[in-house]
Amino acid sequence: MTLATFHIDMHDDNCILNLAGDWQLGQAPLGADICAELPSNCQSITLITTELSHWDSSLAIALLQLSRWCERKKIPLDTQQTPQGLQQLLQLATDVPVYQPTNEGAIGGLWPTLRRGLISQGLQVHDGLVFVGDCTLALGRWLGGRARTRRSDIVFFIEQAGPKGLAIVTLISLLVGMILAYLGSVQLRQLGAQVYVANLVAIGMVREMGALMTGVIMAGRTGAAYAAQLGTMQVNEEIDALRVMGIPTMEFLVLPRLLALIFIMPLMCIYSDVIGMIGGALVANGMGVSYTQYILQTQVAIDWVDISTGLIKSLIFGFLIAIAGCQAGLLCGRDSNAVGLATTHAVVKAIVFLVVSDAALNILYDKLGI
């Protein structure tokens, strides 16, 4: 194999470019290097390939650069004496002019960037509020029996969110109950009051951890799934198809998911409370508190007010998780990357919503004295 080379000969103003050797990808000169060697005073270029042996697309790659260079300098390029195939490939590559973007990129600078950022943040908050509003209206229509929501969809999503998520909720709740018990017992043992572990676990689970932990699990499991499902539907133009059929996405897609979560969250929360207390009892039993003692102590510790504070939290969490998931899915872009982003947004947003609303509710409960 001979090395790919090029020679430049000047005849008056005409530049003769002789391409020789084996032109193979990786071993051939770059088009830009050929252009750089050409004298600035040449008025026309003629290509000669008499000493050319094998060639692949590397030659065409270099020639395209040369032809663009000639075009910019307005110098004619004569390719008559090159192989037929090469001429064809060059013709194909130069058929369509290089695309020139018309709109300039966004203007930089601190103030414009800041302004754009603020506007987009504001728009996001606005979109979020509009979405919650639309959801509430759709919920109202559903209560009035006028929403185009299929009952089978609601049942399907309840099954997905509830029974299929029981295992993970069981595991997490049991462990959280045990963690609470350990945490309390270390302190209470110093006072010889191990039996109050039952109070701590019961109040901790029922008022706080039951709802919060199921919320976190649902955000990661169900909220993310909603965002991914709706996002993929967006990519596949399924949502466009629904829109042109005149089916409101809010009623058909969002409402079943929202209703399923609102329905399933309080149930899961109660389940999580019970499992958490069982976990607490296991630990307490290891420390010399009998099961009977533990149950009696638990009965004293919590009342219906405590249970309902937790249930109200879980209802609100369910609403927020569904909103975060569905909104992220419906606002998803049109490519696979966007689906990933939508899922991330859904989970992050849901968890932020959970913690913020949990804090707000705790303050409210405190003010109300419950």
Next chain:
Amino acid sequence: MVDDAFISVRNLSVGYGSTEVQKKLNFDINKNDIFFVIGGSGCGKTTLLKSMVGLLTPLQGEVLYQGKNFYEANEPEQVAMLKDWGITFQTGALFSSMSLGENVALPLQLYTDLSERQIAEAVAYKLALVGLAGFEKFYPAELSGGMHKRAGLARALALDPQLLFFDEPSAGLDPISSMRLDQLIVQICQALDSTVIIVSHELPSILSIGTRCVFLDNETNTMLDCGDPRELKIHSSQPRVRQFLNRTEKSEIS
């Protein structure tokens, strides 16, 4: 059948699980052929293509590429074979997280030791070849369906493949773009000394650029005929093949 065929398909059955989509396929593809796999919708053209490019293990039989069976080759051999193939999918199958330039550059970065500048020039050329010069920085989401398809072709051409597969190249393209694509295929085939396999039911393409074709039938689940499409159009012994290539109703061909 000739023994020095570029690709030979021997007693091939393709399908999914226990469902045989096509069976008893026997045909040869010669070097520099523009070979069409034709047949009605749902007859298993794409399934056959998937089996040929190594995505779907055949249920029975073999596909030999210059005597080598892809599914029996070891991994380095498979990679070497895949490097020689360029595959264009129905909708382009571009990586949506990468710009067009990055999409085309990917095989060059992974399989060659070209410098950044060499890759940049190669990418500019491949995109210009498919009429997308200057679109390097664009992301797939910003482009139309036809552009996706052409960009997919640019990516398939990145490594100067010896063998090019197309799945429905002109579906969804306007007649002019479709004709341009046909010309492009012919010229690439000639200039780069490649062999092309196309799954299609676009009659104008089949009859204008196809050198050979195989007709898959969805009633008998096997091939009915194989040969030059212009010949088959008139002389095929199978009425259904003539009917397909002449675009007529069943009753008009006896």
